[in-house]
Amino acid sequence: MEKREMICIVCPVGCHIEVIEDKNDPSGYIVKGNKCKRGKEYGIKEVTNPTRIVTSTVKVNNAHLCRLPVKTNNPIPKEKISECMKEINKVEVNAPVEVGEVIIRNVLGTGVDVVATRDMC
Amino acid sequence: MLQYDIVVIGGGPAGLAAAIAAKKNGVDSVLLIERDRELGGILQQCIHNGFGLHEFGEELTGPEYADRFIKELKELNIEYKLNTMVLDISENRYISAINTEDGFMTIKAKAIVLAMGCRERTRGAIKIPGARPAGIFTAGTAQRYINMEGYMVGKKAVILGSGDIGLIMARRLTLEGAEVKAVVELMPYSSGLTRNIVQCLDDFNIPLLLNHTVIDIEGKDRLKGVTIAKVDENRKPISGTEKYYECDTLLLSVGLIPENELSRSANVKIDPVTGGPIVNESMETSVKGIFACGNVVHVHDLVDYVTAESRRAGYNASKFVKGELYEEKDTIKTNPGEGIRYIVPHMVRVKNVEDSLELFMRVKDVYTNVKMRVKSGENIIKEMKKRHLAPGEMEKVKLNLKKIEGKLDDITVEIVKEGA
Numbered sequence: 001m002e003k004r005e006m007i008c009i010v011c012p013v014g015c016h017i018e019v020i021e022d023k024n025d026p027s028g029y030i031v032k033g034n035k036c037k038r039g040k041e042y043g044i045k046e047v048t049n050p051t052r053i054v055t056s057t058v059k060v061n062n063a064h065l066c067r068l069p070v071k072t073n074n075p076i077p078k079e080k081i082s083e084c085m086k087e088i089n090k091v092e093v094n095a096p097v098e099v100g101e102v103i104i105r106n107v108l109g110t111g112v113d114v115v116a117t118r119d120m121c
Numbered sequence: 122m123l124q125y126d127i128v129v130i131g132g133g134p135a136g137l138a139a140a141i142a143a144k145k146n147g148v149d150s151v152l153l154i155e156r157d158r159e160l161g162g163i164l165q166q167c168i169h170n171g172f173g174l175h176e177f178g179e180e181l182t183g184p185e186y187a188d189r190f191i192k193e194l195k196e197l198n199i200e201y202k203l204n205t206m207v208l209d210i211s212e213n214r215y216i217s218a219i220n221t222e223d224g225f226m227t228i229k230a231k232a233i234v235l236a237m238g239c240r241e242r243t244r245g246a247i248k249i250p251g252a253r254p255a256g257i258f259t260a261g262t263a264q265r266y267i268n269m270e271g272y273m274v275g276k277k278a279v280i281l282g283s284g285d286i287g288l289i290m291a292r293r294l295t296l297e298g299a300e301v302k303a304v305v306e307l308m309p310y311s312s313g314l315t316r317n318i319v320q321c322l323d324d325f326n327i328p329l330l331l332n333h334t335v336i337d338i339e340g341k342d343r344l345k346g347v348t349i350a351k352v353d354e355n356r357k358p359i360s361g362t363e364k365y366y367e368c369d370t371l372l373l374s375v376g377l378i379p380e381n382e383l384s385r386s387a388n389v390k391i392d393p394v395t396g397g398p399i400v401n402e403s404m405e406t407s408v409k410g411i412f413a414c415g416n417v418v419h420v421h422d423l424v425d426y427v428t429a430e431s432r433r434a435g436y437n438a439s440k441f442v443k444g445e446l447y448e449e450k451d452t453i454k455t456n457p458g459e460g461i462r463y464i465v466p467h468m469v470r471v472k473n474v475e476d477s478l479e480l481f482m483r484v485k486d487v488y489t490n491v492k493m494r495v496k497s498g499e500n501i502i503k504e505m506k507k508r509h510l511a512p513g514e515m516e517k518v519k520l521n522l523k524k525i526e527g528k529l530d531d532i533t534v535e536i537v538k539e540g541a
Contacts, residue, residue: 067267
């Protein structure tokens with residue numbers, strides 16, 4: 001990576017920023033186009049370790065609905081999103097389920113759990 | 122005939138917050154009516170996260186956000202009826218409703234809170250030409266099918282409109298294995314939140330085509346493809362720019378319309394700009410004792426703003442029931458000035474404002490480095506520098522009325538460009 005362009009999403013301004021590798025800077029990067037400090041942090045995080053919360057649904061039996069909404073209870077590395085979806089799609093649960101209940105423990109060894117986001121009975 | 126002090130119509134975030142606020146302010150006789158089989162409204166299908174940053178200081182999913190309010194409602198023993206359709210409301214606050222348990226009901230309320238939310242604009246409303254095959258959905262309908270009912274809507278999709286639901290669905294379809302070929306936006310800017318453009322489109326390399334629209338639909342039984350063209354500054358398609366996209370699904374995220382059929386039946390005056398009731402500082406409509414809040418008044422982009430507004434409506438409905446609201450004296454108007462599309466509330470009875478007055482508004486265009494100016498009559502009472510304003514992001518102005526010297530006159534909010 002030499003240079004990457006992105007839109008900062010820390011606040012609604014949405015600065016178009018450039019993150020450039022620079023060994024002379026203590027952080028290893030310089031960020032251009034950001035109007036505040038938080039933009040620099042965001043830009044560096046996005047090129048070094050971008051993470052996302054994944055939300056989806058799993059099949060649920062014996063309930064008034066067919067799908068139970070779930071989420072990762074912490075962000076996971078962005079490149080693991082599609083693998084995480086595969087794990088989520090393998091799961092089938094039976095009602096009743098309570099909000100916060102763990103559906104997949106330590107998904108893909110990330111230390112993050114996939115949990116139910118609503119009660120289902 | 123049933124009788125209640127306050128009847129809330131709609132069990133989404135607005136209705137829940139209003140009913141809770143009314144009960145907490147000492148009105149025990151509260152009934153909430155919901156037409157779906159469960160409470161929570163559209164939040165139940167919005168399984169993505171990002172709700173509640175203002176309210177709870179954390180990012181919740183839609184169902185989690187709803188869950189907190191549903192549990193609070195139940196803890197407060199607030200009565201509610203599910204699977205119940207309100208058919209009519211009269212000006213003197215009689216409600217006709219029906220369900221399969223109670224049959225037809227007439228309910229007399231001392232105060233009513235309208236919290237029916239909004240509907241999606243459909244293909245018919247925007248008049249897309251072409252064939253009429255299966256495979257064309259509003260984005261919210263597709264969201265409900267996928268996230269709640271467990272039906273996948275298609276394999277190759279084009280999304281028309283870059284509102285937040287369209288963006289969220291672009292990511293959702295992609296995660297579920299469909300290919301989203303493009304999100305097409307008629308305007309030169311997206312009406313969605315920036316973070317949704319980044320996390321739902323950029324993350325998955327889905328192209329956003331600004332200044333484009335769908336001009337033809339092909340397919341007999343099922344959708345086969347759509348033709349997309351670039352539009353000029355008058356938003357008319359430019360000949361020669363047509364491009365065909367093969368797809369089996371077209372999602373429409375082309376705007377939301379407040380659902381005011383019931384409000385109209387009660388002769389509530391509607392603002393043609395917002396599509397919702399004209400309201401005062403207490404969220405009371407033009408009909409005495411009928412209050413309104415949430416997306417039925419104006420379409421919000423953050424549920425936290427719906428919650429805040431609805432608490433105010435529920436609280437003031439309870440004050441009305443207790444005879445604590447002041448009648449219409451010293452009423453001033455709020456006027457959208459240069460660059461402002463609308464302001465809610467439309468009217469303010471100054472005496473009823475307890476601490477500060479919050480004005481919600483939308484701007485007409487994208488502005489950078491401008492000032493937002495608030496005037497009372499001709500006097501400037503507040504000025505704020507704004508680095509970025511867009512029609513997709515609702516603006517909030519808080520006025521501390523006690524700090525304003527002299528008598529308050531009609532309030533105007535306007536955008537002032539640099540150097541003016």
